[in-house]
Amino acid sequence: MKYNYFTNGLNISSEIPIPELLSSRERPDVWIRIGKVPEHIDNVIATGPLRQISKTEFLLDIANTARYLVKGNSEVIVEPYPNAEENVIRLYLLSTILGVLLHKHDILALHASSIVHNNKAILISGPSGIGKSTVALGFHQKGYEILNDDVSSVFFDHDNRPHVYSGFNHLKLWSNSLEKNGYKTQQFNKLRDNVEKYSFPLAKLKESKPIEIKTVFFISIKDKLEKEILQGIRAYEYIRKNTFRYRLIDGLNKKEKNFAMCGALANSKYVEFIHIVRSEATPHQTLVNYIEEHL
């Protein structure tokens, strides 16, 4: 059986059900199947602790979960290890493997959640743990539509205006975030055993129409809440360092392409870039309100 999905600019046909994604009727760009994956690939040009990269292939080996092989830019083969949890297999498909596919398809993916405000997309970007998903939850509670959690892909239309695609139909949230926002974790599905993270469904997500970007917020931590406007080279630096799975770019031979895409976004006259610093103690609701005031 095949399941058809859309995420971040890619139409995917998969033998593995991936309920976290939006359904699609478009012709697939990528096929995901279960099959044999070798322990090593030939002609390796770059390696990391869990990965091997050749000119055409990317291998990710996650012990006790699966080996994943991305062949070219359109085929993903998954060989699960015995007794692997299905939801854990999907976690890597929707993170590292998705990142590889987006790079291979020359799609600029930012490590960002995104929401809709006045028919424009607002991105909230930053490293893991900065609060992207929790901030998105805060906006969801205020009635905003959520486009993406964690990965937001940018493309430029024929007028060179940056747009973002929708991605997932859920937020991944820690139990602490849910409880602080008035939810009981029993209402939600746990993403996996041994990790207190839950899938928060986004029932209001509409179709996969891309939405023009108005603002990108980059969040970091220091000692107090404040913001600065980023322009030019500084905006470029923040975009580059918040590219999703940036470390894979060199091995995938996408450095120049990433440079061009980050530069194009940074120089876009249609987008403003704001760097917000928060302290460790800043409540997420305060951050949500601070961002909303700027919109």
Next chain:
Amino acid sequence: MKSIIWIASYPKSGNTWVRAFLTRMMRVSPDGFSINDLLGKNASSRKLFDEQLCIESSDLSFDEIDSLQPLALKSFAKDITATPYFMKVHDKFRYGAKGEAFFASSISIGAIYIVRNPLDVAVSYAHHNKQEVDAIIKQMRDEHLVYYNVRDRMSSHLPQQLSSWSGNIRSWLTQKEIPLLLIRYEDLVTNPLEQFGRILDFSGLGSLQEQLPIGIEEVSFESLQKQEEIHGFKEKHAASDFFFRKGVVGSWRDVLTDRQKEEIITDHREVMEELGYLINDSTVY
């Protein structure tokens, strides 16, 4: 390639002061140095782990993180171009599930291990965490204590296996994987030229000895405190008011009750005696 010097200690034992010193000595600029730009990336940085392995640590269980951390550190070491590269550690010296040392000899030049009188550590730690001293004493005796052991939210640090105060110290002093320089906080205070000089020599930075006096002066407690007052300190615990609080030796005498003092000594007598903090049942500092 051996490129890393671990700056290791139980919390509140002088790790940041040593890092401030090394930062000042290695990065001389007309503007001096900033406490918000210190050498010594944290070995338990979640960002380091995620970037090196290209996976989300937040999707992993603690056991999975633990089994992969040595790989992340080895991968990070491959990117190091200028040595020595200092990394901050509060973990006990330990081994992964496959028997490999967390702080592998293949990537380590050595470790500077800083100890401090546990009586003063307890007081400082209580202020840092805004906790009661009794709670801290209990934590300091817990051989299974894990720092940043939060399971319902994410922190910027991966879980750090501290062990007890004694356990942490013993693990580093008894390991034979990497060369170790033992430094006592109290000796840094009373004999800074000699002790900071030892740190420079151990780190292969003996050529900087000439700058030692001015370097020590610029990282005096008062200087660090002043910087924090003006610029804040990004490594400060969210709960505490200031990171650079007192920095003196023996402040425990004004804070700990007799019972608390005896409890700490009972818990850590052997290591206190080995390190010279207890001689013939009398406290030295």
